[in-house]
Amino acid sequence: MKLGPWIGAAVAMFGLAAQAQDNLKRGADIAANGAGDNVPACSGCHAQNGIAGGSGAFPRLAGQSAWYMARQFADYASGARNSALMGPIAKALSAADGAAVAAYYASAKGPFVFNNRADATLIERGRQLARVGDQAKQLAACNNCHGPGGIGGFPAIPFLAGQYADYIALQLQMWKSGSRKDGADSMADIAKRLSDQDMAAVAAYYQQLREAPTQAAK
Amino acid sequence: MAERLKAVDVVTVGVGLTGAILGKELAATGLKVVGLERGPMRDTVPDFQSPAIHDELRYAVRKALTQDNVKEAMTFRNSTGQTALPMRRWQGFMPGNGLGGAAVHWNGLTWRFQPADFVYRTHLEGRYGKGFVDSDLTIQDWGVTYAELEPHYDRFEYLCGTSGKAGNIKGVVQAGGNPFEGPRSREYPTRPMKEPYYGALFRKGAESLGYHPFPSPASTLSEPYTNPEGLSLHQCVFCGFCERFACEHFAKASPQTVILPVALKNPDYELRTGCQVLRVNLDSTGKKSTGVTYVDAAGREYEQPAELVLITAYSLNNVRMLLNSRIGKPYDPVTGEGVVGRNYAFQTMSYASVFYDQDVVINPFMASGASGTVIDDFAGDNFDHKGLGFIGGAYISATMTGGRPIEFHPTPPGTPSWGLGWKQAVARHYNHTVVLTCHGSSHPMRGNCLDLDPTYKDAWGQPLLRVTFDFPQNDVRMSRYVTDKAVGIGRAMGGKIVAGAPRERPYDSTIYQTTHNTGGAIMGNDPTTSAVNRYLQSWDVPNVFVVGASAYPHNASYNPTGTVGALTYWALDAIKNRYLKAPGALVPR
Numbered sequence: 097m098k099l100g101p102w103i104g105a106a107v108a109m110f111g112l113a114a115q116a117q118d119n120l121k122r123g124a125d126i127a128a129n130g131a132g133d134n135v136p137a138c139s140g141c142h143a144q145n146g147i148a149g150g151s152g153a154f155p156r157l158a159g160q161s162a163w164y165m166a167r168q169f170a171d172y173a174s175g176a177r178n179s180a181l182m183g184p185i186a187k188a189l190s191a192a193d194g195a196a197v198a199a200y201y202a203s204a205k206g207p208f209v210f211n212n213r214a215d216a217t218l219i220e221r222g223r224q225l226a227r228v229g230d231q232a233k234q235l236a237a238c239n240n241c242h243g244p245g246g247i248g249g250f251p252a253i254p255f256l257a258g259q260y261a262d263y264i265a266l267q268l269q270m271w272k273s274g275s276r277k278d279g280a281d282s283m284a285d286i287a288k289r290l291s292d293q294d295m296a297a298v299a300a301y302y303q304q305l306r307e308a309p310t311q312a313a314k
Numbered sequence: 315m316a317e318r319l320k321a322v323d324v325v326t327v328g329v330g331l332t333g334a335i336l337g338k339e340l341a342a343t344g345l346k347v348v349g350l351e352r353g354p355m356r357d358t359v360p361d362f363q364s365p366a367i368h369d370e371l372r373y374a375v376r377k378a379l380t381q382d383n384v385k386e387a388m389t390f391r392n393s394t395g396q397t398a399l400p401m402r403r404w405q406g407f408m409p410g411n412g413l414g415g416a417a418v419h420w421n422g423l424t425w426r427f428q429p430a431d432f433v434y435r436t437h438l439e440g441r442y443g444k445g446f447v448d449s450d451l452t453i454q455d456w457g458v459t460y461a462e463l464e465p466h467y468d469r470f471e472y473l474c475g476t477s478g479k480a481g482n483i484k485g486v487v488q489a490g491g492n493p494f495e496g497p498r499s500r501e502y503p504t505r506p507m508k509e510p511y512y513g514a515l516f517r518k519g520a521e522s523l524g525y526h527p528f529p530s531p532a533s534t535l536s537e538p539y540t541n542p543e544g545l546s547l548h549q550c551v552f553c554g555f556c557e558r559f560a561c562e563h564f565a566k567a568s569p570q571t572v573i574l575p576v577a578l579k580n581p582d583y584e585l586r587t588g589c590q591v592l593r594v595n596l597d598s599t600g601k602k603s604t605g606v607t608y609v610d611a612a613g614r615e616y617e618q619p620a621e622l623v624l625i626t627a628y629s630l631n632n633v634r635m636l637l638n639s640r641i642g643k644p645y646d647p648v649t650g651e652g653v654v655g656r657n658y659a660f661q662t663m664s665y666a667s668v669f670y671d672q673d674v675v676i677n678p679f680m681a682s683g684a685s686g687t688v689i690d691d692f693a694g695d696n697f698d699h700k701g702l703g704f705i706g707g708a709y710i711s712a713t714m715t716g717g718r719p720i721e722f723h724p725t726p727p728g729t730p731s732w733g734l735g736w737k738q739a740v741a742r743h744y745n746h747t748v749v750l751t752c753h754g755s756s757h758p759m760r761g762n763c764l765d766l767d768p769t770y771k772d773a774w775g776q777p778l779l780r781v782t783f784d785f786p787q788n789d790v791r792m793s794r795y796v797t798d799k800a801v802g803i804g805r806a807m808g809g810k811i812v813a814g815a816p817r818e819r820p821y822d823s824t825i826y827q828t829t830h831n832t833g834g835a836i837m838g839n840d841p842t843t844s845a846v847n848r849y850l851q852s853w854d855v856p857n858v859f860v861v862g863a864s865a866y867p868h869n870a871s872y873n874p875t876g877t878v879g880a881l882t883y884w885a886l887d888a889i890k891n892r893y894l895k896a897p898g899a900l901v902p903r
Contacts, residue, residue, distance in 0.1 A: 229562075231359035234546055234571075240364045240562045241551055282549040282563075285538040 116199075123200025126193055134188035138197060145206030152211075152262025162195075162202035163251030168278075169194035177278040208258045210307050214300035218293075222301025225294060226256075233289045238298060241280075246302050253280075258306035261299035268295040316607055321619035322346040322584075325606050326626045327591045327635060330415020331875070332861040332882045333626035334569035335473075338543075338577035339886050343894070346582055348618060350589040350608055353412030357570055362560035364553075370720045374558040379419045381409040381628070385773040388630065390823045392784045394647050394761055400770050400778065406823035407660075407831055408558065409628045413587060414569040416628060416829060417875065421557040421683025421715055422533035422566050424476045425872035426467050426880070428694045429460035429496040434868060437695065438705055447705055448788045450759045452650075452657055454867050457839040457848035460496045463880045466887070468499050470879030474567035475539035475547050478502040478531035492528045494690040507536040507550065512676050512748040513687035515668075516712035519807030525689045530713050531876075532684030533567035543576045554716030556683025566683075586610070592774055594623050594639040594858060603641075603858050609774060621897070622857050622889070625835075629864040633658075633764045633834035634779040642835075642845045642854050647763045647782070653845040653853075655764040657833040658781065659869040662708065662754035662789040664817045666800035668809035669726050670746040677745065678717025686713030689803075692796045693871035694755060704791040708754030708871050710800045717744070724749060726811045748807065750800045754793055754817070756832070756869040759786045764834040781831075784821045793817040830874050832866040837881075839901070847901040849888035850881060856899040861885050 128144055130137040138157075142148045146158025157165065171177035172186035186194070213219070224230070226246060229237040239246060241253050248255030256264060270276035271287035272295075290298070323345035326333035333349055341347040356362070372378045381404070389398035390406075410416030430437040433455045438447055447453065480501045481491025506529035509517070517527040534550040541547070550565040564571050577583045588611030595604045595617065605619035625632050636642055636654045645655035670676070688711040690696055699705055716722070724747035725739040762784065766777040785793075797816035804812035838844025841853040850865050852858040861882055863874045870877075892900055 228363055229359035231357050234358070234548075234564050236358065236548065236563045237363045240553075244365050280549070280551070281537060282551070285546070285548055 119196045120200050120203060122193065123196035123198070126197050127200055131189065131193055135185055135193075138201075142201070143206065146201045146204035147206035147209060148260070150209055150211060150260070152260035155263045156206070156259055157201040158204040158206035160202060160254055161248060161250040161252070162198040164254045165198035165201060166195050169198070171278040178275060208306040211260070211303055213304055214261070214296070218297050219301050219304065221294070222297035222299070225298050226301050235286060235289050246305055256302040259302055261296070261303035264299035264302055265295045268299070316615040316617040318617045318619065321605070321621075322348050323620065324348070324622045324624060325350060325618055325620040326624045327594070327606060328352070328415065328625070328627035328631070329413055329569070329574075329585060329587075330410060330626065330628065331417035331569055331878060333624070334414070334574050334577060335879070335882045336624050336626060336861065336886055336889075337583055338573050338580070339890070341577060341580045341583035343890060344582060347584070348620070349577075349583065349585045350591050350606065350618070351413050351585065351587045352590045353587065355585075355587040356413050356418075356560075358560070358562065358564055362562045364562050367559055367562050368553070368555050370718050373419075374718060374721055377404050377408055377558065379408075379410060379412065379558070379560065380404050381411045387770070387772070387778055389767040389770050389778050389780045391780070391782050392820045394782055398767060398780045398782070401823055405826060407827070407829040409630060409829065409831075413585070414574070418560045418568045418570065419558050420566075420568075420875060421873070423684045423713070423873040424471060424474060424478075424531045424533045424567075424876045424879075426496060427460070427870040427872055427877050428494070428696070430695045431868075431870045432456045432459050432463070441695070442700065448786065450761075451705075451757045451786060451788060452760055453757055454838060454843060456867055457837050457844070458884065463877075463884055464496070464499060466880040466883035467876060469883050470876065472503045473541050473543065473572050473879070474533040475503050475535050475541055475572070476531055476533045476567070477504040477507050477529075477536035479506045479529050481528060490528060492688075492690045493526050494693070494696045502531070503541075504539050505536050507532050507534070507682065507685045509687060510552075510681055510685055510714070512678065512712045512714055513685070515674075515748060515807045516687045516750065516803065519803045520687075520689050522806045523803060525691045525803070527687050527689050530684050530686045530688045530711060532682060534561070534682035534684050535565050535567075541572055543573055545572055545575060547571055550682045550685075552680045552682055552685065554679045554681050554718060557715050590774060591635065592638070592776060594625065594635060594641060594855075596639070596641070596855065600640070601855060603855050622859075622893075625858065625860045626862065628831075629834065629862045630764065630779055630781070630831050632860050632862050632864040634766070636835055636845065636852075636860065637764075637766050637779070638776055641852055641858060644765055645763050647761050650760055651842075653836075653841070653843065655834050656843070656845070657758035657836045657867050658762050658764045658783060658831070659756040659758045659833045659866065660783060660821075661756050661828040661830040661869055662706075662785060662793050662817050663827040664708070664752040664754065664793045664797045664800075664815055666750040666752070666797060666804045666812060666814045667724050667726070668748040668750060668804035668807055669724070669743055669811040669813070670748070670808070671810055672742070672746055674746055674808075676714075676748055678714045678722065678747075681714045681716050683715045684713060686711055688713070692799050702791075702795060704788045704795065706755030706757060706789065706792050706871065708752040708792070708796040710796065710803060711751050711753065712748055713751060714749060727813050748804075748809070750804060752793065752796045752800050753828075753871060753873065754789065754796060755871045757786050757788055758833055758868050762786075781823075785817060785819050790817060790819055828873075830863070830869060832863040832869040832874060835860045835864040836867045837865040838867060841903050847899075849892075849900050850885040851888070851893070851900055853899075853903060857897065859885055859889065
């Protein structure tokens with residue numbers, strides 16, 4: 097047996113692994129320190145472990161699909177996704193750095209923290225929409241695309257389980273009003289069928305899905 | 315003794331695609347309509363939601379959405395000399411059951427037939443002369459023309475929101491569409507679906523050979539759409555679970571998504587599920603129906619009197635309902651006389667598998683049942699048949715329908731059929747193979763027919779339908795010719811191995827082809843060779859209409875649902891605007 101090609105392949109694989117490690121380091125560095133004058137540290141809002149502040153003003157990034165996050169950078173940069181905050185940052189970020197940050201936060205393991213929980217009736221309505229849908233509104237279950245338990249349909253479809261309720265509800269409002277237009281065409285159509293109460297309900301449901309049990313029991 | 319219910323104006327036997335359209339429309343005119351559906355009530359929410367609806371074992375292998383053949387099977391034989399045996403599992407085709415019928419588990423391919431199909435014998439004899447067609451083929455004209463059906467095709471496509479690219483609008487050929495199609499009055503309601511990678515490979519290969527590729531016409535929608543009924547469909551997400559499954563996304567046109575909700579809001583429309591219609595009742599003259607007799611889910615028997623009976627079940631069951639109700643003269647394959655059960659046809663499917671190296675990644679699971687790319691160059695009579703020795707043809711497509719794990723196992727010729735070698739080949743080829751479909755026409759021949767089985771009965775004691783079928787030699791020759799063309803495209807696509815599998819005799823009812831069973835209650839202008847007139851009205855009992863693919867005198871190169879939809883609206887138009895004003899035969903015998 098000739099070992100040459102195998103050694104070559106092993107070296108190539110090691111090379112790839114080393115490259116991935118460098119990439120993650122670069123991502124972590126940008127998350128912590130920013131990149132140049134126009135890219136502030138991501139951790140300022142999203143925290144270094146990717147769980148953001150818990151206020152819901154900023155989304156949780158830890159464990160999110162890297163492909164999806166890189167796509168958001170591209171959409172912020174092009175203006176397809178509109179944000180006064182993220183637009184200039186994404187524009188200033190190179191594609192390689194964007195991919196590095198996305199890879200870093202995809203691998204981040206920040207915990208799921210307990211948040212103020214909405215009332216049980218609202219969560220139950222959210223559970224119904226998320227898992228079963230609503231025939232009267234011709235709404236399919238959110239989980240059809242966002243995965244069982246809302247864990248995401250990676251790479252293209254983000255997780256919702258454990259995402260902050262305020263953030264989810266705001267995105268739905270933006271799709272409904274037309275101020276968010278990127279992503280799947282179907283989201284606008286779906287959001288238009290949701291009442292404010294429905295949005296609050298799905299958002300509240302998904303937020304509490306991955307809470308640590310000890311925290312939830314408090 | 316059956317309990318006699320309060321009379322209504324209209325009964326539909328079955329609430330699938332045709333029953334839902336007719337029921338909704340006739341109730342909207344103020345008539346009291348009862349829809350009788352033997353299967354269960356079911357709806358997108360909650361019945362079709364994932365992950366349960368993606369259970370391939372339950373739905374694709376065990377066929378949970380089909381007719382219950384423990385209660386109601388069909389028997390099958392290849393020729394009249396054989397003894398037919400019951401099909402205890404659906405393998406060759408999948409008759410639907412339950413609200414919405416087979417239009418719940420269809421792929422969404424929404425084709426029109428060619429103008430020539432409707433004047434088939436006249437057209438072929440005109441182009442090739444008498445004697446060109448094999449003498450055992452009982453093809454005939456339909457009694458309706460493409461031009462007459464065009465507005466109804468259009469209406470059906472706009473009901474479904476069909477995604478596609480027109481190839482011919484009012485006689486003007488459109489770039490990017492199918493240049494061979496009959497003229498349309500306008501563009502498709504929604505844009506074509508995005509082209510999958512396998513479709514793009516096919517497009518390049520087909521173009522390099524001078525063929526005319528275009529996007530497959532799909533009622534799995536490319537974009538959100540609100541239809542003229544006010545119902546909205548969502549965008550398809552290419553999940554790969556259409557055929558044999560129900561759509562959880564409101565993205566596939568089905569009675570539940572495009573029309574039933576409107577019917578169900580109308581107090582003049584009443585849906586009764588779990589109701590097995592035993593027969594259409596006739597008065598003492600045998601020339602007028604008095605309604606139907608059915609058994610409900612609790613086993614109670616009812617007589618539902620009605621002024622107008624619409625037989626709107628699956629095509630095969632339409633024929634059985636006529637036979638069990640003694641409406642129309644049963645067809646005799648020995649003498650060639652009689653009409654009910656005549657001209658049963660199917661589809662002549664074949665395949666070419668294009669195997670690539672591992673650097674070509676197909677991702678066949680990113681698909682809808684109808685997404686892909688097609689050529690129509692070898693369908694129907696789109697090419698000169700002189701010297702070829704057959705009539706008909708097939709469209710050739712790369713429409714991969716989902717690459718689901720249990721049933722999609724492409725392996726090149728020479729692969730063992732089980733064991734380690736087979737497993738290795740499946741792992742090697744699963745993601746690097748494009749399967750091309752040749753979707754071929756099926757011609758009726760004298761011995762192929764439907765009748766009542768002399769031995770086997772259903773759970774209600776009624777004779778089962780007996781299917782007698784084999785491929786005519788004509789269709790076998792056609793399949794070889796078109797499959798060769800598909801192999802040529804596969805080579806032009808850069809396949810390392812291209813394996814063609816033309817259809818051969820005998821037909822095997824344990825091998826799936828399509829659920830495109832047609833004929834048996836065919837339409838026409840001659841009551842001695844057709845069971846229904848050009849408006850799908852029974853020649854013998856004018857207050858009975860028989861609507862569906864049972865009316866096709868032959869099956870064309872295309873998926874039949876588009877034409878089922880068009881004929882339904884065509885029959886509706888005749889019922890609403892002519893029959894209701896003066897009930898009676900719309901065409902004199």
